[in-house]
Amino acid sequence: MKMNFKGLVDLHTLPKTTPLLPLYEAIINSIQSIEDAQISNGKIEIIVERDKQMNLFNQWETDIENIIIVDNGIGFDDENYNSFDTYASEYKIQKGCKGVGRMLWLKAFCSVSIESIFVEEDKKKCRTFLFDANHAVHDMKVKELSSDVLQTTKVRLNGLREQYKGNCPKKLDTIAKNILNHCFTYYVLGKAPKIIVSDERDIIDIDELYKENIGDNIKIDDIDIKGTTFKIIHSKNYMNSKDNHTMNFCANHWVVQPISLTKIMGNISVKLKDEKGEFIYNGYIMSELLDKHVNRERTKIELPEQPNLVESIGIHDITESVEKVILDYLKKDIEDSNKKKKEMIQAYVFGRNPKYRMLLKNKPEIFNEIPWVVDEEKLEMELFK
Incomplete structure (x- = not known):
């Protein structure tokens, strides 16, 4: 049976509102690779490369162009490479993998290049290959390396497509927060490796982000x-x-x-x-x-x-x-919030807009129906509805 690989990629969907999903997919792959390597010092580095063409306002945070994901997991040995080169592979099905996640890479990015240093038969080897919608996996090469070379895998997502740039976060801290949210249960369960995200100016340690803002809460x-x-x-x-x-x-x-x-x-x-x-x-x-x-x-x-x-x-x-x-x-926290909202509405009505006094008296449920607003004009609109 012949296969049109580009047509296969087109069968998959990636909403324009989720442009970072391919990045999350790559990060989860790295986490699983580190788990397979059975190491205690697992580390993932995410490097954001931006469009060099500065915008009209000369702001630093321009559109994302490429994203590089580097990990020290088990790498693309023969088994993992063959699984990658097999559509809908069941190799990691026990981990919930569908064998199609890499298709999302090609929905959002023009191409992918991979360089992986791994150990096979007690020898360090380096495997490189390219991945795109026109040629699938191609230009695969393997060579032996000296034993002192560090075991790392680098996945480079090249050329974020224009249709995804508008909804893609630009700020590094927003990207870091989104990564933390997507991988949150790994942190809670103590299964997350060290994850760092950086661009040319900043670096954020997501482990520290978790500890400082969530910790034992x-x-x-x-x-x-x-x-x-x-x-x-x-x-x-x-x-x-x-x-x-x-x-x-x-x-x-x-x-x-x-x-x-x-x-x-x-x-x-x-x-x-x-x-x-x-x-x-x-x-x-x-x-x-x-x-x-x-x-x-x-x-x-x-x-x-x-x-x-x-x-x-x-x-x-x-x-x-x-x-x-x-x-x-959240019972106590919600009760406290609703109490403050009720006091705010009452203060506005009795102090600034008494025509709504009878509304509050005859329709007490309105305190729950009105959303939290701090702008008096918006509060007036909510009361007028």
Whole structure:
């Protein structure tokens, strides 16, 4: 059977809103490679290369052009190379791999070049090859090296396509935060290697980012939904961020599908606050059921909204049960936030806009319906609705 490889790449989808998904895929590959190497000093370096053409305002953070991922894992030995060169390989299926993730590299980037130094038959070897939509894997070469050369693998994602640049974060700290979120469960479970992300000006240690902003602000709950066990990791994130409160469906430790919690938290879109400061809540949901029902691009959990003849559990069952646990975990923080919001609305109405007094008296539920706003004009609009 002949195969049109470019047509095969085109069969896969990568939303324009998720341009960094290929990077996350490469990072997870590196984590697994380090696990396979069974080393305690695992390290991943992510190097961001930017468009050299500065924009009209001469700002530093220009568009991303290339991303390089370097790790000290087991590398592209014969087994791993043959798996890479086999579409839908089942070589790492026990780790939840679908054997198609590298197709996303070619959706977002024009080409990929790989250089891997590995050990085989007690000899250090270097394997290099290229990967693109027109030729698949090609120009593969292997040569022997001296034994003192460090074992490293370098994956270079070349030429971010124009259609993804608009939604791709430019700031290095934003990229680092996104990497931390995607790999979050690895940190909580103590399975993350050292990860560093850098560009020509800055360097961020994601281990330190985790320790400084999250650290021990973690709680883990196990819940049963119709006989299936789910694990919920509660996290309070104290980073300076404009993100929303979310719960994240995970598969094989990877974040797959984030869901906003704004509505179920009583329209709280601002940060909550406790004795340690302001924070954003992130919940991470894990289960063998989710592992089995993730789509091949790892962008969605493929379960029906409601149970059916095939699936006894639907997405609605999971979200409904998990939301109750999350609300219980955040109960005091939400109550404090709602109390402050109520006081703010009352102060505005009784002090600045008394025509809404009867509205507050006759419709007390409006305190929950109105989202958190600090701008008086926006508050006026919410009361007027």
